[in-house]
Amino acid sequence: MLKTGCFVLIALMAVPLKAAVPEVKVLIAKSLKKVIVEGIDLQKTIHTQNKSQQYRGRKSISFDCRPSQRARFFPKTPLLVASLSSPTGLISWGQHKYKGELQLLTNPGKESCDLVNLVPMEAYLTTLLSKEMNGTWPVEALKAQAVAARTYAYERIRKGQQVDDEKLYHLESSEKDQVSGTFKDITTNTMRAARETHGEILVGPSGRIAPVFFHSKCGGKTLRPDQVWGGVEEGYRSVNCTFCSKTGMKDWQHRMKGEKLTSMVDRVLKRYYADQTVGTDIKLMPDSTENSELRLYVGDRLHIIKKSYLRNLAGRELLPSNNFVMTMNNREVHVEGQGYGHGVGLCQLGALELAKRGYTYRQILSHYFPRHKMKKAY
Numbered sequence: 441m442l443k444t445g446c447f448v449l450i451a452l453m454a455v456p457l458k459a460a461v462p463e464v465k466v467l468i469a470k471s472l473k474k475v476i477v478e479g480i481d482l483q484k485t486i487h488t489q490n491k492s493q494q495y496r497g498r499k500s501i502s503f504d505c506r507p508s509q510r511a512r513f514f515p516k517t518p519l520l521v522a523s524l525s526s527p528t529g530l531i532s533w534g535q536h537k538y539k540g541e542l543q544l545l546t547n548p549g550k551e552s553c554d555l556v557n558l559v560p561m562e563a564y565l566t567t568l569l570s571k572e573m574n575g576t577w578p579v580e581a582l583k584a585q586a587v588a589a590r591t592y593a594y595e596r597i598r599k600g601q602q603v604d605d606e607k608l609y610h611l612e613s614s615e616k617d618q619v620s621g622t623f624k625d626i627t628t629n630t631m632r633a634a635r636e637t638h639g640e641i642l643v644g645p646s647g648r649i650a651p652v653f654f655h656s657k658c659g660g661k662t663l664r665p666d667q668v669w670g671g672v673e674e675g676y677r678s679v680n681c682t683f684c685s686k687t688g689m690k691d692w693q694h695r696m697k698g699e700k701l702t703s704m705v706d707r708v709l710k711r712y713y714a715d716q717t718v719g720t721d722i723k724l725m726p727d728s729t730e731n732s733e734l735r736l737y738v739g740d741r742l743h744i745i746k747k748s749y750l751r752n753l754a755g756r757e758l759l760p761s762n763n764f765v766m767t768m769n770n771r772e773v774h775v776e777g778q779g780y781g782h783g784v785g786l787c788q789l790g791a792l793e794l795a796k797r798g799y800t801y802r803q804i805l806s807h808y809f810p811r812h813k814m815k816k817a818y
């Protein structure tokens with residue numbers, strides 16, 4: 441009897457333990473005065489009162505997020521107020537249906553509520569792929585995007601666990617992080633792309649899990665994170681990409697007055713370089729697409745500023761990408777550029793073209809991340 445018991449135990453130990461699929465907490469809406477959530481057999485937990493309740497059948501629950509006359513108390517830090525889920529696996533907020541759980545947080549600054557969707561990573565990716573790419577794109581392009589987006593979210597979850605346990609969400613559904621969708625954005629291709637890359641992430645050359653970036657269209661070459669944001673991330677290279685040239689936004693150009701550039705440069709120097717230089721006499725030095733920085737004189741002082749910082753202030757209308765050349769002629773500034781987005785990491789339109797040409801997602805990823813390695817995270 442004892443022997444059989446030992447054998448069973450050894451046999452169980454020999455089976456590798458499969459890590460659970462992590463759950464992502466995604467901020468889906470901010471500063472709401474009122475939230476109405478609907479679903480079948482809803483399970484509601486009010487964390488602030490430590491109370492749970494189950495409703496039978498279809499139910500609509502309304503939360504008034506304005507601080508009421510009776511309870512002026514509004515916590516100074518964000519607080520998880522309520523969690524709502526349904527055994528059907530779907531829950532609605534307005535017209536939008538979500539998988540997983542909806543969580544209501546207080547937003548003290550705005551005296552309102554924020555809404556978070558707690559959702560398993562793989563389900564999260566099936567909606568995201570339609571928003572970040574397009575649910576009808578070739579599966580190999582979607583798979584490359586799935587690995588990149590999974591890595592980004594996975595890194596955020598791990599970072600949250602290591603640094604700040606109090607954080608009530610991992611990332612925002614916005615351009616700040618990555619845009620995810622709702623139940624209606626799931627397609628056969630997005631489901632396949634998530635399933636066929638289940639748990640796969642990219643790691644740096646040393647094996648370190650680090651953020652992986654992507655953008656819409658590089659316009660000829662990708663950029664390294666340090667060229668755009670300043671921080672160094674291991675493994676990144678600027679790679680050539682001729683694949684996105686025929687799709688998406690056409691090459692763009694603008695003219696603007698020298699005074700406009702002067703005021704933008706003033707603001708860039710103050711905000712990013714803590715430099716109080718003020719001058720009206722700006723002279724641009726020769727620029728090329730190879731340069732991720734602009735060299736310019738304000739009076740007799742030479743400044744070197746990142747093109748991406750100028751884009752942050754000028755906005756995407758004026759500077760759709762960081763891949764541009766700026767020249768000056770008789771107090772008139774001429775900007776010519778290619779691409780759309782920050783330019784770091786995976787070029788989505790390039791990935792689309794490569795997938796159409798028969799490249800696999802692994803080949804696509806190794807083009808844009810030549811030094812990164814693939815790893816199964818769970």
Ligand SMILES: [Zn+2]
Nearest residue numbers: 658681684787
């Ligand atoms: Zn490209």
